[in-house]
Amino acid sequence: MADAAALALRWEEIRWEPTSEQPLSRAQRARIQPTYAAAVPADIATMEFAIDSVVAAEADDARDAIARFDTELSAMFPSEFAPLSSVLLRTESASSSQIENITTGARALALAEIGAARYGSNASLVAANVDAMNRAVALADRVTPQAILDIHEALMRDEDYARPGRFRDEQVWIGPSPTPHGALFVPPHHDRVAAGIDDLCVFTERTDLPLLTHVAIAHAQFETIHPFNDGNGRTGRALMHALLKAGGATTRTTLPVSAGLLKDTDAYFDALTAYRLGDPGPIVAQFTHAAFAAVDNGRRLARDLETVYAAWSGRVSARRHASVWRVLPLLLSQPALTSATLQERAGISQPTADNALRQLVDARILQRSGDARRNVVYVATDVVEALDAFAARARRG
The missing domain is CATH 1.10.3290.10 (Fido-like domain)
Incomplete structure (x- = not known):
């Protein structure tokens, strides 16, 4: 098994050749040396690990x-x-x-x-x-x-x-250092x-x-x-x-x-x-x-989206073979769309896409975003809220 010494970085001294004349403070200039140390990682292709x-x-x-x-x-x-x-x-x-x-x-x-x-x-x-x-x-x-x-x-x-x-x-x-000297880490x-x-x-x-x-x-x-x-x-x-x-x-x-x-x-x-x-x-x-x-x-997140979809299904009154049911699952992965993107994603015509969007707005599943008259963007806010809640939980720890 490899011990710590085998895996640990080695370091090599490399001549420092500045590439620009950036202004430096006196303290920064004092830290600059003719060489700097760069990491040399171990080869791990066949290494064993304890x-x-x-x-x-x-x-x-x-x-x-x-x-x-x-x-x-x-x-x-x-x-x-x-x-x-x-x-x-x-x-x-x-x-x-x-x-x-x-x-x-x-x-x-x-x-x-x-x-x-x-x-x-x-x-x-x-x-x-x-x-x-x-x-x-x-x-x-x-x-x-x-x-x-x-x-x-x-x-x-x-x-x-x-x-x-x-x-x-x-x-x-x-790191914030303007040169490798004093940096937090200098890669190879x-x-x-x-x-x-x-x-x-x-x-x-x-x-x-x-x-x-x-x-x-x-x-x-x-x-x-x-x-x-x-x-x-x-x-x-x-x-x-x-x-x-x-x-x-x-x-x-x-x-x-x-x-x-x-x-x-x-x-x-x-x-x-x-x-x-x-x-x-x-x-x-x-x-x-x-x-x-x-x-x-x-x-x-999966449970939240399952709940969202169940609620959506209860709001749509169209017959089961209607195109709006083909559109509904797409909103989970693409909660913002236009008529054009819907046509492309669902493989449907513009009139069919526009009709589905109207039904989804009427069912309070989609909301218009902004006040544009052309290329109107629609957003599934329930999905957006579920995703933002997911991110907030991750950040809180």
Whole structure:
């Protein structure tokens, strides 16, 4: 088994070559040295890990809880409620962004997803997170360097400073320091990124580690390599869902694990630090706690949406073969829509979509958003409230 010394970061001295003449205080200038220390992560592709037996047992229990929740959704919701998987995916995407203080409400996110850009860049960033999470889940069979680049490109599209879809080619560091000297953490020099990612991808193919332990270590290693200029946290959290699905824990939906991590971000970052010092136990424990919290919160969201749908069904008076019944389940995954988006999603004509929207407004299921006369946006406020309640529970801890 690997001991702490084998896993712990090494450090290498690298010559400091400033790239700009930014103004510095006297104290900042005094800290600058000719070299700085950058992390050198251990190769983990074939490393064995010693995890405390109690931590390992709890991680296995959490993995079982994830699988039970996945099965429960199938029993709770019949086939026409398949959009619930998209609901949980969206809440996970939003939670993942919130860890990096990119916050948005469920209403703004739903509007951004249908192209209502005027509702702000934060909502647009979280909408991109949904796209990236979809890509992560889709690549569950195999994590490759190109797949990681594709996820990052989806997350950071139009954010040129992050060089979307490209590994970094410069040194980065974490913390407010204007130079690596005195930074909270200095990831590997960019010349080491490609080899580090290759090693990580080989590690993700292993089948000899318990699933949650495997996912937690892969996530911590990715965050340590820090392969991008920006968007590392969101990309890393998207990748963990690919591994959960590849490991068979989730089949129907994306468990909102990042929402569980929201409960104690300080503990999450402390666990990453412990991993870099050679102890993988805390990050495994943090993922375990996050999984249990996510299952509990996900169950509550599922029950809330089940209640919402039952109430809706009691308000619709149309005959059972009417198109409005085809539209109703779509509102769970897309609580903001226009006639055009409804036509596309449901595969119906404009007159049919417009008629369904009128019926849903009359039944107090949809409300008009704003006073536009063209491209009117409708919002299912009951779903928005359920999603916002989910996010609030995650933040409260």
